[in-house]
Amino acid sequence: MYLLYDAILFLAALFLVPYYLLRGATRGKVRRGLGQRLGLFDSAQTQVLRGRKVIWIHAVSVGETRAAIPLIKALRKAYPDYSLLLTNVTETGHDIARKLPELDLCLFFPFDFSFVIRRVLTKIDPRLIVIVETEIWPNLIRFARQRNIPVVLVNGRISDRSFPRYMFGRRLLGPVLRQFNSLGMQTELDAERILAMGALPEQVVVTGNLKFDLHASLPGKDELDQLREDFCIDKQIPVWVAGSTHAGEEQILVDTYKRLIDQGRRLVLVLVPRHPERCKSVAEMLQAKGLPMVMRSVIDQRSELLRSGEILLVDTVGEMLKLYALADIVFVGGSLRNVGGHNILEGCLLKKPVLFGPHMHNFKEISRLVLEAGGGMMVDDAGDLLNALERLLDHPQERGSMGKRGYGLLSRNAGATERTLELLRAAQG
Structure with missing residues (x-):
């Protein structure tokens, strides 16, 4: 299954990466982070992680990054000696993340190729991987499991639109979900849906929605x-x-x-x-x-x-x-x-x-x-x-x-x- 997954990713990349770069060029925008997406971090970027335990948080874009802010603040207080790394897929999410003072490092999320993920896990060596909302990356989850790195889904949700698609592929998705250590879902409905997709009951916990814990001082x-x-x-x-x-x-x-x-x-x-x-x-x-x-x-x-x-x-x-x-x-x-x-x-x-x-x-x-x-x-x-x-x-x-x-x-x-x-x-x- 994973060989097939890598092959599909490779074929998709042959078309999507040039399109991504060309689309940016036609809009007068220089696309950033291609090297990071291939797991090519220079020593200056990862220097802050060396000699410290690392918690890797992944939030795909702007909404997920903002939702994660209460948790990031709590992690900073609970684990003051750890380095907090946050990765994003989108450039707008990355720009939001870079402004959060609690984070030690912000990078672009690597492509989920086997060889890229192995390289990234070796360089970062996280003690915990936290995935915000419903981002399911089979190779990341698989290789983290092999290295005994806990992987936890937080603030998970399964939308009305995505649920039928997930159910269509549940025979392949179920084994991936069962490699998570825990699946923290926003609501009882989200919990029921991820169980129907193949998760185990002992993995699933309803934790509520992090967005309700956002804080901001009201201006005078x-x-x-x-x-x-x-x-x-x-x-x-x-x-x-x-x-x-x-x-x-x-x-x-x-x-x-x-x-x-x-x-x-x-x-x-x-x-x-x-x-x-x-x-x-x-x-x-x-x-x-x-x-x-x-x-x-x-x-x-x-x-x-x-x-x-x-x-x-x-x-x-x-x-x-x-x-x-x-x-x-x-x-x-x-x-x-x-x-x-x-x-x-x-x-x-x-x-x-x-x-x-x-x-x-x-x-x-x-x-x-x-x-x-x-x-x-x-x-x-x-x-x-x-x-x-x-x-x-x-x-x-x-x-x-x-x-x-x-x-x-x-x-x-x-x-x-x-x-x-x-x-x-x-x-x-």
């Missing part, structure tokens, strides 16, 4: 004033932050924004595409519509405040919580189009009313809880979005109470970090 008035000054936003103008947006959503959002401005409302829209490399095409769309905008990367050069009707287009990463902090209303993308949604709890964390579309199948349980708590609103289409924004802009008190209810939801569901930490301790014996 002076700090909020400073944030608005940093982003050139007038203290008296309401701010609508639309985060993690995807193709097809920005048009709906900016058309809705224009309708609000045409009504005579004072408002600034902060638009944050999920993938910063899309900002160029989003900017072209805004220009075609005649909508004034400024890029976040050059806002420091601006001497005047953003006017009502202007758009701040965010082409940087790692500032989402700052942007949500200065928002009056938050919309979370990936939900008006059939993407599956993104983490709406970050808005709740900052006590903001959160709007999102109907396509939240990747965050099904979280969106249900937020709606039940009254911490957010689901909008089905552009008309619903306009009505919700009008209502919240006209009723500041409702915005405040909705934000408080969402924040309370986080407090009531906290605790996944400690349960996950116990799972990791048990895996190490």
Whole structure:
């Protein structure tokens, strides 16, 4: 099976690696980390790991990296003498990880070829491997098992979309799952699904969702004033932050924004595409519509405040919580189009009313809880979005109470970090 897996990976790489490099070149972007993805680390990169025990955490992209933050902080406190290494697949995830002070080293995740994984495990020599959410890499898991390195899945989830695909391949997947030391799942449904995929009952533990354990200090008035000054936003103008947006959503959002401005409302829209490399095409769309905008990367050069009707287009990463902090209303993308949604709890964390579309199948349980708590609103289409924004802009008190209810939801569901930490301790014996 593993020979076949390596052969399939090799054939895929023959097409995907050139495509990956060419796609970056056509967008004017230099792709990073190819050497690291082949397990070629220079001595300077791995110097920080030498002579210390290593915990290797893997989080594929931005969402998984942010979800892992509470656990990373807890690991830093629980294992002060260990080196913490985090790997990512995506460049945006890597950029987020590099800003976390608790980490000793951030690298790109190696290709799961047998020869690459053997090389990486020899160089890193981890005492524990922690995989965030549902990343199943057969060779990594197999060779770690051969070296008696515990491998634990944390914050695991099986989405409605992925479950049928996993079940289709469960005869091959089951033996791989059974090589994990433990599988920490977010919900009972996730636990039932991974058992159906071939995991053993003694491996599976429901630990809850790490996203409920996110922490952020709520800004005081002076700090909020400073944030608005940093982003050139007038203290008296309401701010609508639309985060993690995807193709097809920005048009709906900016058309809705224009309708609000045409009504005579004072408002600034902060638009944050999920993938910063899309900002160029989003900017072209805004220009075609005649909508004034400024890029976040050059806002420091601006001497005047953003006017009502202007758009701040965010082409940087790692500032989402700052942007949500200065928002009056938050919309979370990936939900008006059939993407599956993104983490709406970050808005709740900052006590903001959160709007999102109907396509939240990747965050099904979280969106249900937020709606039940009254911490957010689901909008089905552009008309619903306009009505919700009008209502919240006209009723500041409702915005405040909705934000408080969402924040309370986080407090009531906290605790996944400690349960996950116990799972990791048990895996190490």
